[in-house]
Amino acid sequence: MNNSFIKNWCVRLVLKILGAVFLAIAVYVFYLWFTYIDETVYSGTAYGLTIGDSKQDTYRKIPSSLSQLSNSGDIYILIKVENDNQIDLATNSGHTIMVKTLLHDIGFQRFKDLDTWEFYIDASLFNSLKLKFCKNSLCEIHRHRKYFDLP
């Protein structure tokens, strides 16, 4: 085995490693691009929800709608901690936390007064479904998902 053979073998090995790294980065970038969703719907039906639906109808449809977007089916919302629940949540009032919701009927009391509803899938702020209501009718469905965070 001479020196030039070892040298060539080393060069080929380094090139293979660099190629593998480059390929891994390219595949990862493609995966990020392929899984990225940023879509806003103003008419028709999307994600099991229909533009023009009332708040009550929309609230009723949300569990099945969001279960299509997540394997776990877990839905999260952001809430501001108040004085009367800060002990139960072990968080001082005023702070914002993400909590899992079961979207029971009782929760509609909270949502009916809001014109923007935001739901987070798999407890990620980068995987969301946001609904906007105009005059108590659903007028905008915004779906966002990304598996990256920009500096």
Add this chain to the structure above:
Amino acid sequence: MKTRLLKRFAFLALLLAGHAQAAQSVTFYHHDALGSVIAKSDADGYLYLNEEYQPYGEKIYATEDFFGGSDDWYTGKNYSEELDLTYFGARWYDAKQGRFLSVDPAPVSLLSMHSFNRYHYANNNPYKYVDPNGEDAYLVSRPLNIMNGLPGNHNFIVYNARYVGDPGATVISFGDIGGGADTTGRVDENTKGFSEGTSTTDRLAWESLSKKDTKTTFRRIGIEDSIVGNIAGSLLEDTSYSIYPELETNTTNSNTAAGAIANRADGGSSKVNNGRRQPGSSVIDRINFRLDEQ
């Protein structure tokens, strides 16, 4: 008929009397450069209060206020006669000593020598600075939400903070605001696209500092916090966005913007000393401010 007319005239007379009464009660407040009320006058230009203050706020001259005392005092803050102290929102201040009575709720920053004095007022420079609320500003750095934050950190600005992690503080986030080409700009909870979710993530990262175990780090910006707010508000959104601006000419990102604001405010570092990569924070000279155009 005459009775109705009389009633209308009476009503008109009452309205005019009310208007005249309102006009008499108009008071003009006159402030000095630091915001202290130094004079009051009425609509006729009659001066009925005249005050002057020592640099640290002790009253050295005051005429009698015939129309009742004023709570507005040094730099426009509320003064308690009973306590002989001024309230700055987060702490009580003794103008005779030129010191706050309690420790600054913000922690010491190694990059700001003034922060080592836990009781001082306005960086011990009351001619130049005011401390309108006893609150602070920070450059905050959190790991990116990707591969466990492996590639680096994302930085943002916080001001109006009474303490570290204060949920009532103002959080200013930057990112890619799109607009045809990718552009660096301010993002909020309504932002859509690549930087959607960034401002909420930043807010939760800031609030996480109120507990002990967090990966979010910060440096205190050693200047009055409203100045930081003004600088942030004057940032021009006129540069292209890049994930790694150091590798592309004339590009910036959120770390560049936040670092430029912090550096301009107190002349300190444009990054947080946490040992983590903060891409963009070394090219802060690419950020332009409206303040420079004036």
